[in-house]
Amino acid sequence: MSSEQTRMFFREAVSRAVREEMTDNPRVFVLGQDVGSFGGSYREFDGLYKLFGPERMRDTPVAEAAAMGIAAGAAASGFHPLVVITYMDFMMIGFDALINYAAKLRYKTAGRLTAPMVVKTTAGAQGQGVAHSQCIEAWLMSVPGLKVVAPSSPADAYGLMKTALRSDGPVVYIDHKRLFPTPGNVPVAEAPVPFGQAFIRREGRDVSLVTHSYMVRVALEAAQMVEAEGISCEVVDLCSLAPLDIATLSASVARTGRLLTLEEGQTTCGVGVEVAARIFERIGPKPWSRIGTLPAPVSSNPVLEAACVPNAGRVAEALRSLAGHPLTTSSFVTQEAS
């Protein structure tokens, strides 16, 4: 396969994947708020309305439960809908159709029916307050039958969306608002990214820092900060939250001997505890700690938002603590014990 790359915005990576899959599979269609002539809330469907028209780029009212229900029903009847829920917080309104119907359909019908739908949504804090900032992917990871993926780069956005649109079961694909401004290189050749595969973004010897989505950038920044102090931090990007790539995660922690998990969601019943438990089931317990957003709703007040959400300084402090180096003074940290 050619290794040639082309640079593009995050939204362009998404629209390319959707365009290619819609071209290849006439049963794929998109529904959601502003996905038609407007081109998507983040312009991630720019140009597709012109190509595929109103039948396959369907605008819906502000009615997430209905959109999710229509998608689940269409998926069960042989279509491959991509339903767009602009903010992940509003997926809650559509959980019944997604969780009780789409995710369970395969089990309820002894495999005779499946619901190959994709929910595309956006997580994360960016000045929009308590009901537009949440990261609830950990809730979704616990649903049998549901696949959950979250890219951290345009290349993975492209590749994961392609795989999602070929998957035979419901998939929740999660973008992050703060990732959109950053362009990235994407393979020129078609390059689906398989589910269930984590990626080592930075190699290290002392601590494995496991994270996903926008927090990969925060993790890399923190790893850079502690490098000068002699702490070698490996950064592992989950990409796929369900299924988890326990082999890659376990191998990394077996090598480094320590684990720090980082997520923008809550730590209680979070992605990190699941990652840690699954790794330790395989290789035995290791020193670890976890970082997430502080246990409060994320405010639209920028000072409070920044105080809640993990930043590189907080992650670096946890890395120092875990690596056995002395703590230096830093901002508001309530580092949880292992």
Added chain:
Amino acid sequence: MIYQLSVPAAVPGVEEIRILEWQGEPGTAFASGDLIVELETHKAVVEVRAGQAGVLRTLLADAGDWLAVGLPLALFSDDADEALPDPALASDELVVEFDVT
């Protein structure tokens, strides 16, 4: 006098832009308020307008190129026949205004 036009930090959070279209070529004279170049971010187009009169001398990046915020886009001078520095760098920034749409 020689001036440098750099990528303005027009949209919060944006570290890199793509050049959409130049509205002139080396030799083009711009009056204050004239559109010089359109830059593309993930969701907006930034129209960069001259905040002072000047002559476009050298393009340092072409349409379709990606450039980080703060990096030089072009050189301008007060007069069309002023000698350009070598290497092509200027200490003074061209005064610009920009609209984000």
